[in-house]
Amino acid sequence: MINAVVMPNPGAPLETRAFDRPALEPGAILLRTLGSEVCGTDGHLWKGQLAGVPYPIIPGHVSVGEIAAFGPGEPPRDVDGAPLRVGQTVTFLDVYGTCGRCWYCTVGKASTRCPYRKVYGVTMSADDGLYGGWAEYIHLRPGVHVVPLPDGFAWRAFLAGGCGMPTALHAVSLGEIAFGDTVLVQGAGPVGLCAAVLAQLRGAGQVIVVGGPDVRLAAARRFGADLVLDIATLAESERLQAVREVTGGRGADVTIEATGVPSAVPEGMRLTRDAGRYVVVGQYTDAGTATFNPHLDLNKKHLDVRGCWGSDAGHVYRSVRVMARYAAQFPWTELISREYGLDEAQRALADVAAQRVVKALIVPARDGTAPAPSAA
CATH class of the missing domain: 3.40.50.720 (NAD(P)-binding Rossmann-like Domain)
Structure with a gap:
């Protein structure tokens, strides 16, 4: 089984629930979560200030993980077109399902306004699966835009910027x-x-x-x-x-x-x-x-x-490149005030809302080793 934090409804206490290992379809990825940020958006979600949220949800829309498994068939490719590998450390665009065919996608060149877009940790229900970062594993659906972290660039450094x-x-x-x-x-x-x-x-x-x-x-x-x-x-x-x-x-x-x-x-x-x-x-x-x-x-x-509303795959890709390139000039991890386990998610949410921290992370395995998900 896989543990995840669930936000049942606005204002309701966060819960930890056990999920079955997802059945991976061709092109899908099972990502072992290394860390996920606690964003101001998560506070807005808890207050019910964002329309169209299909509660219950698993919060956490910007995350980093290690690829644990693929669905059947050829491995999916990253945004550079290279095949992904098991064990690779990656992040991904939280937006899923942008159609590429509507007026906003094709004529307006504003994919953040696509009416079909969904967002991990925001507009994808926990009833449908592991679609948020406050969990031991994340189910990346086929077509999710995956961005590997460069060798030598620590995953915590990227999440210090996060969303x-x-x-x-x-x-x-x-x-x-x-x-x-x-x-x-x-x-x-x-x-x-x-x-x-x-x-x-x-x-x-x-x-x-x-x-x-x-x-x-x-x-x-x-x-x-x-x-x-x-x-x-x-x-x-x-x-x-x-x-x-x-x-x-x-x-x-x-x-x-x-x-x-x-x-x-x-x-x-x-x-x-x-x-x-x-x-x-x-x-x-x-x-x-x-x-x-x-x-x-x-x-x-x-x-x-x-x-300016939202971001796209290009913004995530460029963020990774910029943060890796200038890591010596800017000690990104100094922005991380505290890390929290899954059982501390409510406190993390409160600390961010009260601005007691600069950046807070949910780290499902505080020792860095989440258990392998059972097949149950």
């Missing part, structure tokens, strides 16, 4: 950061911290992080932010004044919102210079409304506002 890195990579790409730009990041969680790092790699001349609490702001400083503004000690007007003081009175060239707090959006518009770019990536779930002045905050400013 935050491909999400931030998408946002930073949309921000079109130019050499010398002042980049302001709202939010010091995993997405915001990854955006601050990527802004540096894109050639930003100055990186400002606005957020909290102290444990996350300290991480922002360690990872290269030039200026850190604590929302707990500075009022909105003081934050605006501080940003203008270091930008010649103009504001940031590019601002990336990664807070998930609706009121951050109008503030971010005001923190951005006239004719600047503002990328909103943190509003993944419906946390409520915000009010702005369309004349003063948008039109008169000639502001370019871009929404």
Whole structure:
């Protein structure tokens, strides 16, 4: 049998359940879970803030594992087209079932809006199988996009970025950061911290992080932010004044919102210079409304506002490459505050919600050796 954490319904206590070993179809993979992140999305799922979730679910949408078995027939291939091997350490795009045929996939070139897409750990039910990372094993269905981790690149290093890195990579790409730009990041969680790092790699001349609490702001400083503004000690007007003081009175060239707090959006518009770019990536779930002045905050400013929702296989692939390439410059694993076993998942969820940690991981086998799944 295989143990997994199940979220029965919003607000209900997490449970550990035993699952049968899945019958692998041709092209499928059984992945022994090494680790899975605890994402802010998991907190939103527990609060019932995301539509279309088929509870009960096994949370955990960004994971790393070791290939344990394949379904019958030829082994599936990775995103580079190379055959996968048993024992290989890989991650995968959590999105499954994107059709490649609808208007959004073919004409709009926006696969994150495909109406057929499903997401491991989010919109795939535990009643249907092991489709989330908070489990000893994960059933990867045929067609899942698999990305091997390069030799010498530790799986914990990748999960230190977790969902935050491909999400931030998408946002930073949309921000079109130019050499010398002042980049302001709202939010010091995993997405915001990854955006601050990527802004540096894109050639930003100055990186400002606005957020909290102290444990996350300290991480922002360690990872290269030039200026850190604590929302707990500075009022909105003081934050605006501080940003203008270091930008010649103009504001940031590019601002990336990664807070998930609706009121951050109008503030971010005001923190951005006239004719600047503002990328909103943190509003993944419906946390409520915000009010702005369309004349003063948008039109008169000639502001370019871009929404960014989700990520695709290219973002995951590039995230792995970037994190592996710059592992010497950025000690990724320092972002991991704590690891939790399956029986500690409720505490992990609470710690992330309370922002007591920067990055939390679920590690099913704390000693690194999950038992082989029984055939029962």
